[in-house]
Amino acid sequence: MSKSQTNGLEFVLTLSCPDKPGIVYAVSSFLVQHSANIIASQQYGEPDGGLFFMRVHFSVPQPGRATAELERDFTWVAEAFHMTWQLHDKSERIKTLLMVSQLGHCLNDLLFRWSTGSLPIDITGVVSNHAVFRGLTESYKLAFHHIPVTKETKPAAEAELMSIIDETNTELIVLARYMQILSPEVCKRVEGRMINIHHSFLPSFKGAKPYHQAHAKGVKLIGATAHYVTPDLDEGPIIEQGLMRVDHSHSPERLVEAGRDVEAQVLARAVTWHAEHRILLNGNRTVVLQ
């Protein structure tokens, strides 16, 4: 059945809007009117009376409802409260394209988690500017797209990437240590649905070689940051971060090696939360409703 024709039994509604009394009441009333049962609900109101954020996971009785039908019925609530909102059929796994360059620890971790069912995504393929992970990708029976990039070929390479995204109906793109800066045009087309793992505790050590930057500063902690990609390098909304302790004896190469696990764990949490529709954008920040 096509996406709009599935009769979902469980849905996730996410919304943000100017805070005012009556929002939860209005959402609850909508759910009662549709015989829905709340399974989980989280909300957050900015303390200064700014925006209100909500995530509701609910079920509807058999035979289920088409998402479009519920969306049509919720529109009046959304308009009354000037909501930015989305309704997701929880049975539909988000189509996800993975991208990597020459370091495969995050890719390997994501592929394994996906293969065991612990990562709620459908992988549409792997894109890389190097050929080194073709074997690993194809061992999971996934499509591998080798798209080499040079300064001269970057526009054509990005055009090929966008074609793959469009042709596979990819909804989420994950930069699993993909080490090419993407153009503002690509960033605009994937705004809010491209996640990067940066190998430092942002905002420290943006850009290239953050572990070498950290070593030069004599840090005692290194970290990793998962964030949405924007035209401004490593400045996008932060989703998740992690840290680990190091000391004076760690060379830059040892820091690179030590950081692999925290990078992979942070990226996996960020991808999971995006796939579970737990992340709401709040300007250049995120609200993550657990």
Ligand SMILES: Nc1nc2c(c(=O)[nH]1)N[C@@H](CN(C=O)c1ccc(C(=O)N[C@@H](CCC(=O)O)C(=O)O)cc1)CN2
């Ligand atoms: N527009 C954006 N593109 C990318 C972002 C981003 O936030 N906005 N994140 C990076 C990942 N990254 C650090 O996490 C990073 C990647 C690449 C570079 C860099 O200097 N790349 C050089 C080429 C390096 C090479 O060929 O090995 C370049 O693109 O000219 C810095 C940081 C992913 N893209």
